[in-house]
Amino acid sequence: MEANEKLVSLLKEKKLIISAAESVTGGKFISTLIEVPGASKIIDRSFIVYSDKAKTEVLGVNPELIKAFGIVSEEVALEMARRVKQISGSDIAVSTTGEAGPNPNEEGIIVGTVCFGVIIRGSEFVYKQVFAGDRLGIIDNAVTFLINDLIYRI
Numbered sequence: 001m002e003a004n005e006k007l008v009s010l011l012k013e014k015k016l017i018i019s020a021a022e023s024v025t026g027g028k029f030i031s032t033l034i035e036v037p038g039a040s041k042i043i044d045r046s047f048i049v050y051s052d053k054a055k056t057e058v059l060g061v062n063p064e065l066i067k068a069f070g071i072v073s074e075e076v077a078l079e080m081a082r083r084v085k086q087i088s089g090s091d092i093a094v095s096t097t098g099e100a101g102p103n104p105n106e107e108g109i110i111v112g113t114v115c116f117g118v119i120i121r122g123s124e125f126v127y128k129q130v131f132a133g134d135r136l137g138i139i140d141n142a143v144t145f146l147i148n149d150l151i152y153r154i
Contacts, residue, residue: 003147004032010154011042011092016121018150019088021047021059021080023071024098024114029143044090049080055097059083072098072109074117078126081117092154093119094146100138114142120153 001009011018020030030046033039047058052071055061061079069075080095098114099105112132118125127149131141 003144003151005036007147007151007154008033008036008039008042010151012038014154016042016091016154017044017088018042018092018094019044019046019084019090020093021049021055021084021095023048023050023055023080023096024100025096025139025142025146026050028139029094029096029146032143032147044088047084055080059087070107070109072105072107072113072115074115074126074128077115077117078124079117081119081124081126085119091121092150093117094150096142096146098138098142100135102135112138114138114145116142116146116149118146118149118153120150125149125153 022029027048049055049058056063060083077095077097081093085093095117099109099111101111112130115128131138
C-alpha cells in the first residue's frame with residue numbers, strides 16, 4: 001500500500017477530516033490524497049496560497065508576522081495551519097511554506113527549506129526540514145514527509 005493510500009485509509013477509519021494550506025507544495029499534498037478513491041470522504045478543502053498576499057487575504061495571516069519572521073518560517077507555517085483550522089473546522093489542518101529554488105529567496109532562505117504546520121484535534125506541531133534535490137524533488141520530498149508524519153501522528 002502506498003503512503004497516500006495508507007493515510008486516506010487511516011483518516012477514513014478514524015472518521016477524520018483534513019484541510020490544507022499549501023504554498024511551496026502548490027496543492028500537490030491534497031492532489032496526492034485525491035489520487036486515492038474515497039478521498040472525498042476525508043478532504044474538506046484546500047487552499048493554494050503561493051504569494052504573501054494570498055496568505056494574508058485568503059487565510060488572514062497577519063502581515064506583521066510575515067515581516068517579523070519571514071515567509072518561510074515555523075511561525076508562519078503554524079499560523080497558516082491555525083487559520084485553515086479556524087476557516088474549515090476540520091479535525092486536521094496542515095500547511096506548507098518553503099523555498100524550492102532553484103535560487104535562494106530574497107530573505108536568503110536555503111533552497112530545500114520547508115516549514116510545516118500541523119494541527120490534529122487541537123494538538124499543534126511545527127517543523128522545519130531541509131530537503132535535497134531539484135525543485136520538483138524538493139516538492140515531492142516535502143509531500144512525502146508530510147504524509148508520513150501524519151500517518152505516524154494519527
